[in-house]
Amino acid sequence: MADTISSLLAPASVALVGASDDATRIGGRPLKYLREAGFGGAVYPVNPKRSRVQGLKAYADIASLPEVPETAILALPASATLAAVEACGDAGVASATVFSAGFAEVGEEGRKLQQRIVDTARDAGMRLLGPNCLGVFNPSAQYYGTFSVILDGTLMKPGSVGVVSQSGAYGAHLAHLARARGMGISKWITTGNESDIDVAEALHWMVDDPDTNVIMAYAEGVKDRDLFVDALEQARTKRKAVVFMKTGRSSVGAEAAASHTAALAGSDDVFDAVLRQFGAYRAETTAQQIDVTYACASGRFPQDNKLGIFTMSGGFGIQLADDAEAVGLDVAPMPDDAQEELLAALPYSSPRNPVDATAQAVSQMELLTQSVNLIMQRGGYDMFAAILGIGPASPTFSSKLREALMAAVPEKDDLVRGLTMSAPVEAVRDYEKDGFLVFEDGTALAKAFGALAGFGRAFDRPASEREALWMEPLDLPTGPVSEAGAKAILSKAGIAFPEERLVKTGAEAAQAARDFGTPVVMKICSPEILHKTEVGGVAVNLLADDVEDRADEMFAAVARAAPDATIEGLLIAPMVGDGVETIVGVSRDPVLGPIVMFGLGGVFVEVLKDVTFRAAPFDVDEAHRMIREIRGFPLLEGVRGAKRADIDALARLLSDLSRFAYAHREAVKGVDLNPVRVMPEGEGVIALDALIEFGGDGA
Structure with missing residues (x-):
């Protein structure tokens, strides 16, 4: 893979098939750019109608070249591209870029032509970029294999x-x-x-x-x-x-x-x-x-998300603080002793954070220096932002402002430093050389800093041990399975289900209820009935004395509603009423393969769509991050005196399910665990229902 793309981006030689003497045409621009850049490799224009192209010797075809080029640029109509690919393949060219459109993007005939081109290239061991692309460029190698007009005048x-x-x-x-x-x-x-x-x-x-x-x-x-x-x-x-x-x-x-x-x-x-x-x-x-x-x-990624803000206008400072908090940054207050020091120097300032030095700092630059220095040196911030407005554009103010600001900057620090300001590009570049990121808009600065903090957290996470996520594939059936069958399969993946019993008659159901000694739930068990409530196949909170009659009624109702369904019997299980109701599932995304979904149950999923996703497989740490993304997460932590839910057990379930989903990505189209009860901390998590959908053509 590396050699292939390297040959496209830094070739020792290149053939331009369809080279044009007109530097404004698709076949002329790459040659113009290569010559302007001073590309050091060999360049071979291929054009059977001309002896020279843009001052370079031209060749009639690929076979006429003095050497086999490392790569080729095909600037030809779609109809002529197949023959060019064949010629490149016969010559042993390593790779080719196809500029022209008119292939899979235009319909079935174009798709067939594109496939013929790909098959031809693969038979010859040649790689293709495109078609219907603008190519590549690599400024450090002075290589411009593109016809993009953005290079007109300036490389x-x-x-x-x-x-x-x-x-x-x-x-x-x-x-x-x-x-x-x-x-x-x-x-x-x-x-x-x-x-x-x-x-x-x-x-x-x-x-x-x-x-x-x-x-x-x-x-x-x-x-x-x-x-x-x-x-x-x-x-x-x-x-x-x-x-x-x-x-x-x-x-x-x-x-x-x-x-x-x-x-x-x-x-x-x-x-x-x-x-x-x-x-x-x-x-x-x-x-x-x-x-x-x-x-x-800039290469600076903060270890945490604390932001200190300096302003000479309270309104702008508040706006930036609002934007910062909206992207998850912590606009934490200055330490008390630093606030006292600021107030002693600037009695009318607001020293908390944002630090508002007021307009007094404009006339007394040493106060600006002192304020900024305190924020940077004593605030304990990972990021610093100053709101300078149009000050850097003022001919009488800009130099003093920059001198005062730079006097406050520590010689060595790893602080991410940003400014919001409006000024000529030369002034912006000067501040950038001083180590500042410059934005015209405070919202843009806040979002960029929020992204930096996100990258910082992501970079500091340890790499997942992929081997630990591997699961030996199970021997799965190809046809539909009942709830009992689904639970039997998923139990082998580590998913916990309540104790339950599969019975054949009403009398057996009643005996099972008496054995459990608590109110029970009763469900019809059939591989063909996925939605049991629609056929009268679910009854909850039943006492043992009521079970036999309700069982007979359920058998009769299901027989009327689904007369052709195979009935394995009835599932009897104790009622589980405690815990937080959640929903967990797996689907097979057409692009990204097996995906695990998690959310709170009930109204949270039905109305609010408060769910999140992860690509399988993932570890327990990633499951914890997943759980904390939903808006309803505080319910799992416990609110209004409720006990904290067993979030650790939930994370293990999500990770285990992700391992199962990836190991069986070719065979399993979907899994539903709904509801999943997350019990109080230390008591685990229980999936009360299970459904598995099988199907090939895995992503």
Whole structure:
């Protein structure tokens, strides 16, 4: 994998098939950029109609080249691409980039042509990028294998930010915005229709790239789930921030994604949760993706989330404090002794946090220095933000302001420092050289700092021991199973169920109830009846004396409602009334494979949709993070005198179920455990009902 993409991004030689003498055409721009950049490798224009292209000797075809190029750029119509791929494969070219559209994204005929191209390349051992993509570039190698117009007039400077984008236009826009923000690009890859190389593979390669520290990614869907998840986990363990834009949030967007580049959009909530699970950040807007990437490019990730704020205007300080708390930052007050020191110097200031030095600091710069220094040195903060407004743009004020601010900055610290200000780009760059992150908008700063804190927490988590998550697959049936059958299977995965008895008659049911000695629940047991209440197949809180008659009535009601169903008998179990009701399940996402869902039961799931997801498998620590994401989590901690629920046991159940789901991802389509009673702390967790749905074509 590494050699393949390396050949695309830093080739020793490249053939440009369809090279044009017109530098404004698709076949002309890559050659123009390569020459302007001073690319040191061999460049071979291929054009049978010309002897020279843009001053370079041209060749009639791939077979006429003086050497086998390491990679090829195919700037040809779709109809001519297959022959070009065949020629490259026959010559032994390692990889090729296909620019042209007109393949799987346009319909069945295009899909068939795309598949023929892929099959041809694979037979020759050649890898393909595209079709329908904008190619790649690598500024440090002076290699520009793209026809993007963002390079007209200004090439990219090398840097630490990588871009991986399924959409070429979006990837180009990101690179343009990054350049405008002062960021350099390490590598830039667009994958288009992903006939061969996809976002997951490109992302994985970028994570391994030593020149890349932050990755901006865009995708409409993911093909290789395991490689994608591994790339995210590797990025987290290597402390490389992945800032993701995933489209398809709405049903309309999901349909558009399915037609554009022939991608399949999975459940948006699931994708969002998986990014969070593996420490990536999902941007809501392009501007936010750039802001967060810009902050991450500084390489400073706080160990905690405490933010100190300095302002000379109370209103702006309060606004920033509100925005900070909204993204989970802690605007903790200054220590008491530091507040007293500030008040002694500035009697009319607000020393708590935000620290409002008032307009007096404008005329007495030493007070600004003292205030900022106290925040940085004594506040105990992980992050610092100052609101400077338009001060840095003032010809008579800017130099004094910067001198006073820098006088307060410790020579050595690992504090994340940010400013909100409006000023010419030269002034912004000066503050950036001083170690400050600069934003025009306070909300943008707060969200970027919140993302930094999230990355800091994710990077500090130990890597999961994947071997410990392995479960030996069970010998599963292929057809439907009853509740009793489902429980028997899941018990082997470590899931706890209440003691219960399967009986055949009303008399046996009554005896079972007497043996339990408590009110019981009675349920029909059949592999064909999934929703028992709809056929009269559930009765709760029954006393032993009532069980036999109710059992006979249930058999009769089910026989009328489902006459063809196979009836295994009745399940009798003691009523479990204590604990917090939750719902746990597994579904097979079309993109991300087996997914575990968790939420509180009842109105929380039916009306509020208060649920969260994780990609299977995951460990107990990840299960704890999952549990704490739902809005109803305080109910598990105990409210209004209620005992704390056994959250540890719940976390183990979620992890065990995730291991089962992944081990049987090809065979199991879904699992429902509803309800699951989380008992008081130390008493465990009990799944009261179970359903397993089998089906092939696993993700």
